[in-house]
Amino acid sequence: METLMHFLTVFSDPQLLLLVGLGTFAGVYVGAIPGLSVTMAVSILISFTFSWDVYPAISLMIGIYMGGVYGGSRTAILLNIPGAPSAIATALDGYPMAKAGEAGTAIGVTTVMSFIGGFIGIGVLALAAPFVSDFALKFQPRDYMLLAILGILLVGSLSQGSLVKGIFAGALGIAIGAVGRDPLTFAERFTFDFRLMEGGISFIAVMIGMFGVSEALLQLHHVDKDAVRQEITRIVPSLATVKKHLPLSVQTSTIGVTIGALPGTGGDIAALMAYDHAKRVTKNPDREFGDGAMEGLVAPETANNAAVGGAFIPMMTLGIPGDAVTAIMIGALFIHGLNPGPMLMIDQPDMFWFIVGCLVMANCFMLLFGLTGIKLFTKIVEMPRSVLIPLIMLLSIVGAFAVNNSITDVYWMLGFGVFGYFMRHYGYPLGPVILGVILSRLLDDNWRRAIISEREDLGNFFAGVFGSPLSTVLLIAVVLIFVSQTPVWAWGKSRIFAKKENT
Numbered sequence: 001m002e003t004l005m006h007f008l009t010v011f012s013d014p015q016l017l018l019l020v021g022l023g024t025f026a027g028v029y030v031g032a033i034p035g036l037s038v039t040m041a042v043s044i045l046i047s048f049t050f051s052w053d054v055y056p057a058i059s060l061m062i063g064i065y066m067g068g069v070y071g072g073s074r075t076a077i078l079l080n081i082p083g084a085p086s087a088i089a090t091a092l093d094g095y096p097m098a099k100a101g102e103a104g105t106a107i108g109v110t111t112v113m114s115f116i117g118g119f120i121g122i123g124v125l126a127l128a129a130p131f132v133s134d135f136a137l138k139f140q141p142r143d144y145m146l147l148a149i150l151g152i153l154l155v156g157s158l159s160q161g162s163l164v165k166g167i168f169a170g171a172l173g174i175a176i177g178a179v180g181r182d183p184l185t186f187a188e189r190f191t192f193d194f195r196l197m198e199g200g201i202s203f204i205a206v207m208i209g210m211f212g213v214s215e216a217l218l219q220l221h222h223v224d225k226d227a228v229r230q231e232i233t234r235i236v237p238s239l240a241t242v243k244k245h246l247p248l249s250v251q252t253s254t255i256g257v258t259i260g261a262l263p264g265t266g267g268d269i270a271a272l273m274a275y276d277h278a279k280r281v282t283k284n285p286d287r288e289f290g291d292g293a294m295e296g297l298v299a300p301e302t303a304n305n306a307a308v309g310g311a312f313i314p315m316m317t318l319g320i321p322g323d324a325v326t327a328i329m330i331g332a333l334f335i336h337g338l339n340p341g342p343m344l345m346i347d348q349p350d351m352f353w354f355i356v357g358c359l360v361m362a363n364c365f366m367l368l369f370g371l372t373g374i375k376l377f378t379k380i381v382e383m384p385r386s387v388l389i390p391l392i393m394l395l396s397i398v399g400a401f402a403v404n405n406s407i408t409d410v411y412w413m414l415g416f417g418v419f420g421y422f423m424r425h426y427g428y429p430l431g432p433v434i435l436g437v438i439l440s441r442l443l444d445d446n447w448r449r450a451i452i453s454e455r456e457d458l459g460n461f462f463a464g465v466f467g468s469p470l471s472t473v474l475l476i477a478v479v480l481i482f483v484s485q486t487p488v489w490a491w492g493k494s495r496i497f498a499k500k501e502n503t
Contacts, residue, residue, distance in 0.1 A: 011357065016059045020358055023063020024365035030064065031071020032083045038068030042328050046335070054336040054351075059358050061332065065325050066362035069267055069308055070114045070370060073301060077106045079392055081212040081399075085203070085268035086304035088434055089275040091211065093289065093296030100292060108235040109294060110301045111370030112242060113249055117302030118363040120253035121260065121309025126356050129313045138470055139262060141449035142461065146474040147262070148443035151269050152436060153481045163486070165428045173436020174443070176201055184448055196408055203437040205400045205413040210430045212396035213417020216389045218424060223385045235371055241294075248278060248295060249302040256303035260310025267304030267311075268438055274303030276481075309359065315340055316352055 011017070030041050041064050049057035072084030077094035090110065097106040139147075152170050179190045180200030191197040252274035259270035278289075278299035285293045315326040330340050333351075338344060344351060400413035420430055454460040465471040 011361065013055075016055060016358075017361065019056055019059040020063040020361045021365050023060040023065075024067035024362045025063075025369050027064035027067025027069075028071040028074075028366065028369050029067075031068035032074040038065055038084070038325055041068065042325050046328065046332050049332070050335050054333070054338065055354060057332060057336065058329070058355065061329060062355065062358040063362045063365065065329075066118065066305075066308060066359065066366055067369065069304055070111070070118075070301075070366050073110045073114070074107065075395070077110070078103055079212070079388075079395075080215045081392065081395065082207060085207065085434065085438055086271045086300070086307075088207070088211075088268070088431055089271045089300035090297060092275070092431065093287075093291070093293050096290070096292040097297075102292070104235050105237070106297060108371065109237050109241070110297050111367060112237055113245070113298045114301045114305040114370065115363060115367040116242075116246075116249050117253045117256060117305035118308060118359075118366065120250065120302070121257050121306035122356060122359045122363065123309070124257045124306075125309040125312050125316075125359070129317050129352075135258075135261075140464075140468070140471070141446040141453065142465055143468075143471055143474055144262070144446040145443060145450055146465075146471065146478055147269075148439045148446065149478050150474065150481065151272060151439050152432075152443070153478060166432050169423070169429050169432035170436040173206075173433040173438075174440045175436075176206060176433070177203065177437040177440025178444065183445070201412055201437075202400075202404060202409050203434065205409040206416050206437055207434050208396045208399050209413035209416030210420035210423075210433060212392055212399070213414060214420035214424055214430070216392040216396070217417065217421040219385050219389050219392075223389070245294065245298045248281070248298055251281070252277060252299045252303045253306035256306030257310040257313075259303075260307030261313045267307040270307040270310075271300035271304040272435060274299040305363075312355065312359070316344065316355065 027038060027041070031038060042061050045057075045061055045064065049060065068084070069086060072082055072087035073090045073094065074083060076082040076087040076091035077098050080091050080095040082088045082091050094106045094110065097103065152174070175190065177200075179197055181187065181191075181198050182189055188198060255274045255277060256267070256270040259273060260267065275296060278295045282289075282293070282295045285295055287293045289296050311326045315330060333340050338348065338351060396413060396417070397410055400409045401407065420433075423430060423433075450464075451458075451461060454464060465475055
């Protein structure tokens with residue numbers, strides 16, 4: 001009974017309800033602006049809320065977190081500019097739908113599926129937090145390294161054409177992510193003695209440039225064409241549509257919760273892995289993936305929102321952040337005299353159930369705000385290209401500058417925009433580049449930790465991989481995903497199907 005009272009605290013207090021609602025509303029629109037990340041918004045909030053009581057401060061932060069994760073899909077669908085890395089996969093099928101006049105349908109589906117994924121993540125947090133955190137603790141540095149390799153091998157899902165071009169793009173992303181001073185030895189890598197490269201290249205600048213600026217440059221070829229009229233006849237997807245995609249949303253939400261519960265990963269990796277899963281299990285999509293497949297929206301959006309609940313699991317049970325935002329929230333709890341970890345669950349269970357209640361309320365507000373204002377939002381796509389192209393450029397410049405208040409990031413963004421334009425012109429996919437940049441640090445750091453822990457002995461390293469059931473399963477998954485993307489696998493499948501048809 002006492003647990004239920006703590007859970008219902010946020011529902012019964014008008015002030016807390018208002019703060020969760022305001023936070024979610026702000027998060028949706030902060031997340032929709034490229035470069036204005038949720039992490040930035042929550043970190044700024046700490047300086048404003050450190051003198052508040054803990055309940056109002058946490059309510060506002062959770063609202064911004066939940067709204068911001070969803071908000072990145074808006075500009076991904078409408079402008080092909082992901083508002084956050086977790087929306088990269090959403091842009092692959094959302095933007096083709098917008099170009100076909102179905103932006104309203106795409107936003108409606110992403111909103112409802114984000115709501116479902118969010119609730120599944122919160123449900124796992126509430127019911128199975130200790131069990132999931134125990135599983136997450138079993139991951140060794142070598143397992144995180146294998147997980148990063150697994151993510152990089154998803155280039156087959158992001159490259160619609162040649163696998164070789166996809167691998168090249170992924171490798172390029174890893175190289176870009178390695179630019180700067182080595183965090184362990186402080187040696188320079190790929191800086192070419194330029195001081196401005198010592199701090200590395202912001203992946204936000206790369207992402208905005210390659211998606212935003214390259215799109216504006218491509219649109220220059222079609223300035224005289226009339227904009228596609230968007231048909232906003234039905235925003236909320238039908239019950240039949242939801243039921244059809246519910247099994248996939250449950251599967252990808254499970255991926256989202258699991259990846260979200262692994263410290264240092266987050267919704268961006270979860271969304272990309274979920275997109276790859278959807279491509280593998282969807283037999284006969286209404287449209288091809290990359291051309292506006294509904295499953296291409298369902299999978300990443302359920303996964304990245306389910307990852308929110310997953311990220312709170314290690315934070316609340318172990319005191320280990322699941323992602324950058326929960327790392328900031330741990331700092332906020334410390335400021336308010338609380339100590340996140342196992343003892344928090346024992347000494348102050350009210351805080352755990354209050355956070356669960358805030359997440360539920362924020363998820364409901366996200367559904368409400370996500371399904372409103374869509375007609376106004378879709379007017380962006382209907383603008384004349386002579387207005388839309390400068391708007392994309394303006395958003396890109398503001399987004400790149402806002403990350404570090406650095407004009408250098410704007411130059412990088414413009415440079416990668418031009419480079420991205422030529423990549424698209426010659427059929428090279430952009431998604432693997434961003435994926436490589438994001439996963440570069442995870443791969444590099446954990447390879448270093450893994451090999452150092454084995455005293456730089458490769459024999460011991462591989463003995464550890466094959467001696468751990470978890471590492472062995474991940475290694476088998478890496479090998480299978482790599483083989484399944486080769487022409488030999490496609491040839492073998494066609495031969496098997498041909499034999500079945502003949503018999």
